[in-house]
Amino acid sequence: METMISLERAWEIVSQKIQPIKTEKVNLHEAYHRILAESVTSSIDMPPFDRSPLDGYTYVASPSDLMAITLRQVSEIPAGVYPDRDLVQGECAKIFTGAPIPQGANCVVRMEDTESQDDQVLIRQPVLPGANIVHQGEEIQKGEIILTPGSVLDPASIGLLAALGVEEVTVYRRPRIGLLSTGSELMEVGQPLLPGKIYNSNTYTLRGLLMEAGCEVKVASFVPDRLPETIETLESFKDMDAVVTTGGASVGDYDLVREAFVGMGCELLFWKLNLKPGTPAAVGIKQNQLYFSLSGNPAAAMITYELLVRPALKKMAGCLDQEEVFPVKMAGSFGKSGKQRRFLRARAVLREGEIWADPNYAQGSGILRSMAGSNLLVDVPGGHGPVKEGEMLFARWIPSEGE
Template structure:
């Protein structure tokens, strides 16, 4: 087991042990927020025929057309119908948005640029050949790859598949994640708070984060700081793809989670990662099942989740997006300095096309309220010294799964 390692080394050890989920076919109506496992090629062209993008008149344009141009209306083409009459010179068809272009026609003029009386149409502004026609396959060609594997199937992508007539897609199975909070100080919400106790918030926070990234979550009842109960509860989660625990991860007499993991024959990959807050994180593996042991401090647990657990679950789920790191300018200062790397919660502020990070929130490891409104983690290197307003550091987005 390695100890007090860098975040990069921790991710290297974890990523080597990740196995992608099995795949399954689902109906399109059940595909929202699933991860595509097999790229989709279009079975049809889009649009499937030459169509009109507006209400107007389709006709045969030529360079010799006078202004205004008199034509005779010989047919009407609503959307959803298919024209059978071919247009000749001097003829036009009244056409509506989305309707197919009739044979013979080579343009569409806007309704607003015409005047009609009975079957006579006067075009005040004739158009040239090719005007206002959306050609077959202009958006998508038949056989073209429209969505690649690893794509999150959000509502627009599901709508696109529906427009192409795709009924089923192959997706990765949702990871099944076990969630366990430990600590003799914990009480369930809804009970009267007893002296020396705190409410169990981590289960609720982490359950939401796990659901947000597309996991099916099994929540175990929290356990006190006693080894037999902890081992028994961990064993009840051994059918999960991964387990996330909070509490009992440090080095005190009542921090038992590492001993409990060893008690279920779990191999510990590492303990302690060299950053704040959230240093006492441990990760183990048993077979293909990963165990993430996070700090019991709420904000520390969330930050460690964002830095280590969420990327692991994304890779496990088959997602192809990478964690983006980018420069930000600091919109406020942070007075503490130290040898250890630190991640500051911050809110993104946009100024003249640049991203600024406002860290003006409490930064303690247990301050859960500071995560509300924070959407950045700012990376302050070890030994950096106090953060000054206006300086440039690196950051990445957090709590951004609302686009799923």
Template sequence: MPRMESLKGVEVMETMISLERALEVVLQRVKALGVEKVGLGQAYNRVIAADVQAPMDMPPFDRSPLDGYAYCAQPTDKAPLTLNIVSEIPAGTWSEREIQLGECARIFTGSPLPKGANCVVKQEDTERLGDRVRINQPVAPQANVVYQGEETKCGDIVLKVGDYLSPAAVGLLASLGVEAVEVYRRPKVGILSTGSELRDVGSPLPPGKIYNSNTYTLKGLLLEAGCEVKVAPFVEDDLGETIEALKTLEDTDLVVTTGGASVGEYDLIRDALAGVGCELLFWKVNFKPGTPVALGVKGERLYFSLSGNPAAAVVNYELLVRPALRKLMGRTSHERVFPVYMDGDFGKSGKQRRFLRARAVFRNGEIWADPSFAQGSGVLRSMRGSHLLVDVPGGHGPVQKGERLQGRWIASWEED
């Protein structure tokens, strides 16, 4: 059972809980944001809030999928078949000329099929003879025709509530003439990095200081996820300054902090969360890297306190923050967990569950995970080029090449 604990006077609901329990706590507190209607050009990476019905057939007419000649094929046609060319139909034009037996129309990819024609023969299977064409390989009736409504019929539900608007989905709506769509509002997310050791990019770096990378990394991840981002200037390890910085983020839907989440004398974030009126729901989740992650709540706003170690902060984000964002944005699908085979060894063993960063290698229809990076919690370079988090159970022992474990994708929001 999770422990109840009080730290520095801050009441903690649960400590050192499993990832599954942490996700349960997170998702119980999250609900989808409000709905707005946006033009199609602003719909990328949004989530559908109302089913979308096709307002028309697609295609809206019988059309050719290739360049060639349209004619009325008969089951008894023999090669070679010579026809008179009576019209030419470029894409975007319409011909009223009805095709009779012994006739054909020159036609192009996307062109509407003329009246009387029931097939299209590929240009490569023909030979042009002035105003006539010789068909060396006649085709059967209905060959090479995309019929009206074959892709989508008027009234079909083409996108459902919770569907993600990828570029392909937006393109589908455009092909149907849909101008605007109802979507869930973008989450507005605040970022605060803390730590007296931090300096901003562009400033001199005195001894003992490091540049603040977490703000830049998290901002990129949040923008990639389709969020609006508000960044508070980072603060040193000062309780009052940290509380004031958190107050500047109270116009957001969710807050992410990094640093100050561990057990040292200068780890102040839990006290700061209490100082702005948060209830602390949990502290410490039983996995590495990033064990000292915490979650607070004030009203409907969640406050995620992530590890200050750069790679650990990204793992915290992937495992806990991103699922919350998906639900805030109205996603109805669950993130996928799938089997992977190890493409290299990992020599460490430990009592805690561990998530290894790895490249995905596709081999014989299977996903292999290459963990040949430094795996330390502060090694941000290990996240660059990583596609997977590989789940190594607690007490597992060293990981062997060829071993089968469970993995999940990093960063990109895969489509349903």
């Protein structure tokens, strides 16, 4: 087991152990924010015919049409109706947005550039051949691969699949995650708070984060700092894809989670990350099932989740995209320095096209309020010294729902 390792080394270890979960077919209505498991190939051209992108008149244009011309209207073509006749020189058809272009016609002129009386239409500003026509297959051609495995099915992707007539897609099953909070100091919300106790907030924040990541979550009642109950509860998650625990992760006499991992047959992959907050994190594995032990300090638990657990869940669910880092300028200072790498909670501010990071006033590992309103984690290297306003650092987003 490795100890006090970098975040990058931790991810290298964890990512090598991740096994993609099984796939399933779902109806398009149930596919929002799911991860595609198979390529989707278009069975049709899109659009499936030459169509008009606007309301106007379609006719047979000539490059020599430089002055106004008068044409005879012979038909009207609304959207959804296929033309019942071809057009020849000197004729036109009134056409509406999305309607098919009739045979013979080679352009569409805007309605506002015409005048009509009875069956006579004056084209005040003639257009060239090919003007204002969306050609068959211009957007997508039959046989073209539209979406590839690992794609997140956002509303635009779902709409595209619907436009192609796709009814079902093969996606990765939602990860099933067990969640356990430990600590004899915990009390459930809704009960009168007793002396020396705190309310169990971590279950609520982590459950929300897991659900936000598209997981199915099985929440166990929190357990006190006793080894038998901890092992028993962990073993109740044997049908889960992964398990996340919070609390009992440090070096105290009552920090029993690592011992519980070993006691129920886990191989410990590492303990302690060389960063703040969230140093006392551990990961174990048992029969391809990953176990994540996070700090009991609320902000530390959330930050370690964002840095390590969320990327692991995304890979497990078949998502190819991982979080990227990007430069930010600091809109405020942070006075502390230290040997360890630190992640500051901050709010993104856009100034003259640049992203600035406004650090939260409180950065303690137990200050849950510091995460509210924060959408950036700013990476401060170990040994950096106090952070100054205007300084350039790197950051990563704290994803919001659906991302």
